[in-house]
Amino acid sequence: MESAFASFASVFKGNVSSLMTEEPIFLGQPSGVTEHVWAYLLTKLGDFGLFVFFYLSMAALYGLGGLLFYYVDKKRLFAKYKIQYDRYATDKDYMDCVKGLIFSYVCIILPLGCISFPMTKLAGLSHSLPLPPVQLGLAQMFAFLVLEDFFHYWMHRFFHTPWFYKHIHKQHHYYAAPFGLAASYAHPIETICLGICTFAPAFIIRPHYFVFYLWFIVRQMDAVYTHSGYEFPWNPLDYLPYFGGATFHDYHHKAFTCNYGSRYTYLDKLFKTYKDAPVVDETEKLKATIKPASMAEELRLKKAKKL
Numbered sequence: 001m002e003s004a005f006a007s008f009a010s011v012f013k014g015n016v017s018s019l020m021t022e023e024p025i026f027l028g029q030p031s032g033v034t035e036h037v038w039a040y041l042l043t044k045l046g047d048f049g050l051f052v053f054f055y056l057s058m059a060a061l062y063g064l065g066g067l068l069f070y071y072v073d074k075k076r077l078f079a080k081y082k083i084q085y086d087r088y089a090t091d092k093d094y095m096d097c098v099k100g101l102i103f104s105y106v107c108i109i110l111p112l113g114c115i116s117f118p119m120t121k122l123a124g125l126s127h128s129l130p131l132p133p134v135q136l137g138l139a140q141m142f143a144f145l146v147l148e149d150f151f152h153y154w155m156h157r158f159f160h161t162p163w164f165y166k167h168i169h170k171q172h173h174y175y176a177a178p179f180g181l182a183a184s185y186a187h188p189i190e191t192i193c194l195g196i197c198t199f200a201p202a203f204i205i206r207p208h209y210f211v212f213y214l215w216f217i218v219r220q221m222d223a224v225y226t227h228s229g230y231e232f233p234w235n236p237l238d239y240l241p242y243f244g245g246a247t248f249h250d251y252h253h254k255a256f257t258c259n260y261g262s263r264y265t266y267l268d269k270l271f272k273t274y275k276d277a278p279v280v281d282e283t284e285k286l287k288a289t290i291k292p293a294s295m296a297e298e299l300r301l302k303k304a305k306k307l
Helices: 002-014 033-074 091-123 134-159 162-167 169-174 180-184 188-205 209-226 245-255 266-270 282-287 295-306
Strands: none
Touching: 033 091, 033 180, 033 209, 091 180, 091 188, 134 162, 134 188, 134 209, 134 266, 162 169, 169 188, 180 209, 188 209, 209 245
């Protein structure tokens, strides 16, 4: 394990350092577990290697979050919290989604991050110790959530104009009932544009790289949850003002022409694009016929039954 980690480190410290100049890292000595781990990773990997490490961590956590909800779907756990109670993703829905995600993460998201990394250095982000205080990190994280929501709202509305919806955004709406892994299932152009919306708050606020990397992990896990198809009553984010939760975005996938924000409802309410999801009677849930998450898979299964 140690030799594999050392090999990984040598690749990025040896080869990538010829393309990117390493910054002077430490302004102080590490204090506490987090700073010691941060210092260790920087020493072993270098700054670009650390970026790749966090990228892989983000992708792994995204996959684990999606697989967790896959298990919940398959076992019909927490069925009473399922938003679209009559739609569950089939194995084919998941396989189609995973194929798209592999392409997106390898060919779009990773190159976009590699291109953006030198720009973050130019913007003045720092790896140096000490790490920022917890209060500052939380305040910046909240600012990221609000700013990203603002950029996402307008970009999302733009993608719902007729031409862009038909040729680009329609891929993300392939699943009328979203599920966790489908959060990043999108056309390459949309992936790039929404990636810019995610990077933009960091270029405005210019946080420490530690907060910057945590932001991307939080953003991806938030996307998994808002696309999960479940609304749990114990989500602490529900206490934030104007937080829409999974129900807010799930209804966008069902109704198409409303609820364009990532997670907050204030812009949709301000610009009259907000709609409440209808309340469903519990007796209707008991009578429901289970359908696939995508309309195309539903049609395919109906045709197969007729043969």
